[in-house]
Amino acid sequence: MEMRASIRRTGLSLLVFAGILSGCASAPVTGRQQFLLVSESDVNQLGAVTYQKELSGQPINRNPQQVAQVRRVGERIARVANRPDYKWEFNVIDEPQTINAFALPGGKVAVYSGLLNLGLSDDELAAVMGHEIAHAIAQHSRERVSQEVGLNLAMSVLGGGRISPATSQLINTAFGIGVELPFGRRQESEADLVGLDLMARAGYNPEAALSFWQKMMRASAGQPRPPQFLSSHPSDEARLAALRAAIPRYMPIYRQAHR
Ligand SMILES: [Zn+2]
Structure with missing residues (x-):
């Protein structure tokens, strides 16, 4: 709504330009540059609504x-995670056949009982939570929504046409994709690293990330389709290798926090 009004005021290409100028931010820990066109409060609000719908x-x-x-x-x-503005909520969805978990923008987290039935230690569950909460605080959904909306704006500019009234609908759709479909590989690797940092600072052993992912991989072996949580992620070998390489960096943080 707000966006369409300002488009009329300033002109579309100007908005895109301003969006590119003001919309860049850096992801936590990795410092990767992000393109963020949609406001965080809008995305967090969408997160809360989506969470209620999912539950x-x-x-x-x-x-x-x-x-x-x-x-x-x-x-x-x-x-x-140091986001006192987030309204954190944690719930278990009782679906034994679903091996998955998610954290929506604004701090809305859910874990499926299928994942918990793998029998996870607190350290291993911290690997799941760290990874999912990392997606939320690194604003991966917001980035995704921004890319979708940005693409739509760019296409309108190229086509010389007006923005379709479905633009705000598109934000919802893009966000829905964030819930239903995989994040990109780069976002996944980033969530792994930020997740290690989070679990270490919370006093959970980062080495448990390895045993958690090995449990996941065993659970998926022999299944016709990999669990959702795995299907969206980098290949098993690549992920384990990257975790193994990164974990030593987070061990001193863990030892400090664990004392
Ligand atoms: Zn992920």
């Missing part, structure tokens, strides 16, 4: 032990 009608929080573990680990990681 409604689902059987949630049936197993008190699983819920307690998810909240214990999640809240400890959220504290070091």
Whole structure:
């Protein structure tokens, strides 16, 4: 809405130009430059709405032990994520056949019981939470929404046409893709690194990331389709190698925090 009004005021190409100038930010830890056209508060609001939609009608929080573990680990990681403006929420969706977890912008986290049924230690669950919360604080969904909207604006400029009224709808769609479909490989590797940093600072052993991913890979072996959580991620070998190489950097942080 706000966007369409300002387009009329300033002209489309100017908006795109201004967006490129003001929309760049750096991802935490990796410092990678990001293109962010849509405001964080808009994306966080979309996160909250999507979360409510995802959870409604689902059987949630049936197993008190699983819920307690998810909240214990999640809240400890959220504290070091250093986003007091996020309204953190942690819930378990009771779906034993789904091996997955997600964190939406603004701090809305859900873990499926299928993932918890793998039997994870707190350190291993911290690897999941670290990775998912990393997606949220590195604003990967916002980046994705920005790319989709940016592309639409660029196409309108090239086509010389007006922006379709579906532009704001597109933001929703792009965001939905962030939930349903994989993040890009670069975002995945970044979430792995930021996740190691988060778990180490929260006092969880980063080496547990290796045993967690090995559990995931064993769970997926012999299945016709890999679990969602894996299918969207880099190849097993590449991921384990990158984690193995990165973990020593985070061990001193862990030892400091664990004392
Ligand atoms: Zn991921």
